[in-house]
Amino acid sequence: KAGVTQTPRYLIKTRGQQVTLSCSPISGHRSVSWYQQTPGQGLQFLFEYFSETQRNKGNFPGRFSGRQFSNSRSEMNVSTLELGDSALYLCASSSRDRGETQYFGPGTRLLVL
Amino acid sequence: KQEVTQIPAALSVPEGENLVLNCSFTDSAIYNLQWFRQDPGKGLTSLLLIQSSQREQTSGRLNASLDKSSGRSTLYIAASQPGDSATYLCAVKDGGGATNKLIFGTGTLLAVQP
Numbered sequence: 001k002a003g004v005t006q007t008p009r010y011l012i013k014t015r016g017q018q019v020t021l022s023c024s025p026i027s028g029h030r031s032v033s034w035y036q037q038t039p040g041q042g043l044q045f046l047f048e049y050f051s052e053t054q055r056n057k058g059n060f061p062g063r064f065s066g067r068q069f070s071n072s073r074s075e076m077n078v079s080t081l082e083l084g085d086s087a088l089y090l091c092a093s094s095s096r097d098r099g100e101t102q103y104f105g106p107g108t109r110l111l112v113l
Numbered sequence: 114k115q116e117v118t119q120i121p122a123a124l125s126v127p128e129g130e131n132l133v134l135n136c137s138f139t140d141s142a143i144y145n146l147q148w149f150r151q152d153p154g155k156g157l158t159s160l161l162l163i164q165s166s167q168r169e170q171t172s173g174r175l176n177a178s179l180d181k182s183s184g185r186s187t188l189y190i191a192a193s194q195p196g197d198s199a200t201y202l203c204a205v206k207d208g209g210g211a212t213n214k215l216i217f218g219t220g221t222l223l224a225v226q227p
Contacts, residue, residue, distance in 0.1 A: 004156075031213050043202070043217040056212040090156055094213050102147065102213060104157040 002027065004093050004105035012111045018079040021108045025072050025093030031055075032074040033102065034066060037088040046089075049074055078110075086112045115140045115207055119218035126193055127226050134188040134221045136203035141181045144206040147215065148177050148188050150199040157202065160188070165208065193225045 005024045013019050025032050034046040045058040049068035066076040072093075078085055088109050092102040116139045126132050136146070145164045149157040161170045161177040163186065169178040176189040186203055200222050204215040 006156075033213055033215070035215075035217075042219050043204075043215075045214050045216070048213050050213075056214050058214075088154075092157075092213075092215075101159050101162045102215065103159060104149070106156040109154070 004091060004103050006089075006091055006105040006108050008108060009106065010109045010111075012113065013081050014113050015081055015083060017081050018077065019081060019110060020075055020077045021089055021110075023074045023076075023091035023093075023105060025074070025091075026095075026103055029093035029095045029103075030072055031094040031096075032068055032072065033092045033094075034074070034076050035090045035092070036060075037090060037107070038086075043090070046076065081112045083112050086110060115143075115205060115216045117203060117205055117216050117218040119201075119203060119221050121221060122219065123222040123224075125224040125226060128193060128195060130193050130225075131189070131191050132193055132223070134190070134201050134203075134223070136186040136188070136218055138184045138186075138205050138216075140207065141184050142208040143181065144208045146177075146179055146186050146203060146205050148175075148186075149202045149204065151202060151220070152199050160201075190223075193223075195225050195227045198223055198225050 033048040148160040174191040
């Protein structure tokens with residue numbers, strides 16, 4: 001099976017712009033979670049989608065949003081970018097509701113100038 | 114609020130040594146615990162998953178243990194190799210709620226010297 005894929009792999013944006021990142025889970029996986037990784041804060045949970053419904057949301061401002069499509073692919077959007085949004089954004093997929101290994105994609109490196 | 118800590122933050126060992134990485138968590142009501150490795154600039158690779166009812170899991174040269182009552186997990190790496198050099202992260206999934214949210218530790222940066 002193909003692993004979790006994320007596009008694009010690298011992005012450079014300027015403050016105030018918006019960005020959309022994409023994640024394709026492993027075939028058959030219905031749960032997709034998003035994380036932000038920075039040197040200062042480490043890995044922080046953004047949100048999780050399961051069967052097109054947001055199931056949980058981390059402590060991030062409303063500028064961060066996401067959605068999941070019927071084929072389980074997910075997108076996250078960040079509006080009005082700030083310098084502090086520069087980070088590695090990782091998504092993870094899992095096959096079942098709970099209790100299963102989560103598999104991570106290679107990430108999207110976002111640089112905000 | 115669950116907090117996950119990893120000690121040490123960095124570790125350097127000569128090739129061939131056995132080593133132990135530590136992970137502690139403040140709330141023992143976890144659903145499972147997962148160990149990952151991360152190579153520089155890359156995503157996370159899952160190493161081992163331990164369910165809350167299990168005491169340990171093994172995969173090749175890796176062995177992970179879980180002691181829920183004391184809030185601790187250890188990752189044992191036998192006969193370390195330079196290719197084991199990476200950042201190792203532990204993450205817990207809390208026992209409450211139907212969610213896959215993981216809470217990560219800050220990681221241990223491992224360097225295995227040839």
